Amino acid sequence: MKVAAFLTAAFVALTSPETASAGMLAQAQQYAGLHEVKHNKxxxxxxxxxxxxxxxCGHFMGMIARKAGRHPPQSYGIARSWLRFGAPIKLSYARPGDVIVVRTGRRYHVGILSALSKSTARVIGGNQSGRVQLSYFSRGQVVAVRR
Structure with missing residues (x-):
């Protein structure tokens, strides 16, 4: 009975959104540096x-979400569709691994929070200067945090 309870608790812990978010960050980091032309294949x-x-960027996030055992939004290839992913989180409660949607002019971009400072969000994602890399966005550009 104790073993069953332990296994159930372990399963719940491993499938919680917090654990899955950390898993997404780890998955994304495995692709860091890949360029859309140099590593096209x-x-x-x-x-x-x-x-x-x-x-x-949305296609990259869809792949990462699936690898981490999450379900991406139906139109995952469109960055704005990630506004409906998971549960909404206030920016002040954001943690590494959370999905971040930013607005740059009239366009949206989606990635995974790596770190948050008083003025910037450090985000790893695809299609950031043509590659998977860490980029900095102003906190003012963040339109959604999802877990």
Missing amino acids: RLRAALGINPARTPW
């Missing part, structure tokens, strides 16, 4: 699209 195989011709 590998990214094309992983994403199912040609990243050199298609905006791919």
Whole structure:
């Protein structure tokens, strides 16, 4: 009976949104540095699209979410669709691994929070200067945090 209770508790802990968020960050970090042209074959195989011709931040996030055991939004290839992913979190409660949606002009971008300071959000994501990398966004650009 104690073993069953322990296994149940372990399963719940491993499938909680907090654990899954950390899993998404770890998954994304495995792809750091891959460029849409230099590593096109590998990214094309992983994403199912040609990243050199298609905006791919949402596609990257969809792949990462699935690898972490999460369910991406139905239109995951569109960055704005991530506004409906998981549960909403206030920016002040954001933690590494949370999904961040930012607005840059009239466009949206989605990635995974790596770190948060008083003025910036450090985000790892795809299609950031044509590659998977860490980029800094102003906290004012953040339109949603999802866990």
